[in-house]
Amino acid sequence: MSASALTAFVLAAGWLVGSLFLVASYHCAGPIWIERHSLRFKLAGEDRRCSGAIGEMAILFYCAALLWLVDAATPGTDFIGIISRHPMAALGAIAFVAAIVAFHTVKAVEHPDPKSRKRLRQTYAIYAVYSTLIFAGGIILIYTLVSQFWADTRNFSADADEILARVRAAGAMDANGASRIVEATYLDAMRLLKLAQDQMTPVFIFAIGIFTVNLLILHTPLRGLFLTNAVFLTNVSTLIAIAAVGAFGAIVYIFSYNAFVEDYSKALLALPANIVAGDYMFQRRFTDIVLAMQAKSSLVGFVSEMSDEWGGLTAIVGIIQAAASRLAKKPELAGDIVTAAIEARENEKAEGAVT
Numbered sequence: 001m002s003a004s005a006l007t008a009f010v011l012a013a014g015w016l017v018g019s020l021f022l023v024a025s026y027h028c029a030g031p032i033w034i035e036r037h038s039l040r041f042k043l044a045g046e047d048r049r050c051s052g053a054i055g056e057m058a059i060l061f062y063c064a065a066l067l068w069l070v071d072a073a074t075p076g077t078d079f080i081g082i083i084s085r086h087p088m089a090a091l092g093a094i095a096f097v098a099a100i101v102a103f104h105t106v107k108a109v110e111h112p113d114p115k116s117r118k119r120l121r122q123t124y125a126i127y128a129v130y131s132t133l134i135f136a137g138g139i140i141l142i143y144t145l146v147s148q149f150w151a152d153t154r155n156f157s158a159d160a161d162e163i164l165a166r167v168r169a170a171g172a173m174d175a176n177g178a179s180r181i182v183e184a185t186y187l188d189a190m191r192l193l194k195l196a197q198d199q200m201t202p203v204f205i206f207a208i209g210i211f212t213v214n215l216l217i218l219h220t221p222l223r224g225l226f227l228t229n230a231v232f233l234t235n236v237s238t239l240i241a242i243a244a245v246g247a248f249g250a251i252v253y254i255f256s257y258n259a260f261v262e263d264y265s266k267a268l269l270a271l272p273a274n275i276v277a278g279d280y281m282f283q284r285r286f287t288d289i290v291l292a293m294q295a296k297s298s299l300v301g302f303v304s305e306m307s308d309e310w311g312g313l314t315a316i317v318g319i320i321q322a323a324a325s326r327l328a329k330k331p332e333l334a335g336d337i338v339t340a341a342i343e344a345r346e347n348e349k350a351e352g353a354v355t
Contacts, residue, residue, distance in 0.1 A: 007071050007079045011064040018133040019057045025127035026053040032116060033123070039221040055222045059213070060134055066209040067141050073202045074148035076155075082143060090140075097135045101128045145202050149248060152199045153256060156192065160260045163188050167267040175278030178271065179285070186289050189264055193296065196257045197306060203248045204310035207241040211317040214238055219324055238321070245314065253302050261297040265290060 026033055037052030071079045083090045105124040163185050170181035214234040216222050268290050276286050295301060307315065 003078045003080065004068075004072055008068055010080060011068055014133055014137070015057075015061055015064045018060050018130045021126055021129040022056055022060070023053050025123050025130065026051055028126055029119065029123040032119060037225050040224045041221040049224075052225045055225050056130070059222070059225075060130070062209075062213060062216075063134055063137055066206070067137055067144075069205050069209070070141055070144055070202050073205055074144055076151040077144055077147040079140060079144065082140060082147065093139045094132065094136050097139065098128070098132050101131045101135070104131075141206070145206060145244075145248075148202055149199060149251075152195070153251075156196055156199075156256050156260070159188075159192050159195075160256075160263070163192065164263055164267050167264065168270070171271050171275065173275070175275050175282055178275050179279065179282040182268065182271075182282075182286060182289065185264075189260070189293070192260065193257060196252055196260075197308075199252055199256070200245075200248060200306060201310050203244055204314045207245050207314050208310075208317050210237050210241040211314075211321045215321050215324060242318075249306065253299065257302055258297055258299075261293055265293045265297070268293070 026037075033052065037056075038049040039052055039055045040047065040049045042048065067079065071077075105121075105128060166181055167185050170178040170185075173181065214237060217225075218234055268286070271286075276283055
């Protein structure tokens with residue numbers, strides 16, 4: 001079984017276990033959670049609702065699929081390998097998440113009715129397994145991103161040093177030998193810069209996943225799963241996604257992409273003038289390569305290249321989420337204005353009656 005298939009199997013098993021505990025918690029809660037966590041929607045013009053367990057199972061499945069996609073996009077690290085190489089750290093992460101879940105449970109079971117409080121305590125004890133699984137998966141997802149990014153950065157640095165060493169060695173050759181070295185290293189440099197851009201692919205997938213689930217939570221019946229903090233949670237997760245893209249992108253540009261372009265350009269310009277001028281065709285080609293590399297050092301050029309494929313898709317999904325959130329606020333604002341006008345009129349009538 002391949003690593004990707006094994007990861008899919010483990011995640012599917014985790015989803016099944018989490019779903020079983022989720023359904024059991026909703027069954028234990030009874031009518032308490034039916035009112036608080038239901039999926040409300042319209043069907044044939046009539047208001048309908050179903051158990052929130054269906055929505056939470058869908059969210060758990062979505063998170064597992066996102067983890068699998070990020071795992072598939074990070075060949076240097078894998079979900080199973082992380083756990084097997086760092087079993088104590090994995091247990092520590094689970095214990096940390098479990099402690100947070102337990103703290104939340106203590107606050108969530110508060111209820112004026114003793115019987116309801118007891119039922120809520122039993123419910124959250126079962127629900128804690130589902131919560132621990134989903135948050136532990138989030139920690140593993142972030143660790144996978146960071147581990148792959150660090151491995152890619154080290155590999156980039158090693159390859160960059162090898163290319164720079166070959167360019168510097170060309171200074172001891174004649175024009176013919178130097179031209180072959182420059183052409184070969186230029187091709188390798190372009191491939192290396194493309195690999196630097198590919199470092200961002202898992203981060204873009206992560207951001208797209210967050211933007212998409214935010215859209216689902218805010219603009220589908222899934223919003224009924226949350227009592228009052230759905231907007232807050234989506235805003236926080238959106239900021240996390242944007243910060244992740246910005247931070248990882250800045251690291252790639254400053255420490256890998258731009259640093260290599262600058263060093264490679266300096267190594268080219270350090271070649272002896274008599275070697276470069278020894279052949280007219282080599283001189284023209286040398287000039288083109290130097291100018292092309294210097295053009296790539298600009299931040300605008302880097303951002304435009306990152307906007308292809310996954311980067312562009314991330315921007316599109318992010319814009320859609322922002323636009324949808326903006327449009328959703330307008331009806332709420334209109335409703336607030338109408339409500340305020342009605343209240344003002346009622347107050348005027350009341351004051352007139354008193355007069």
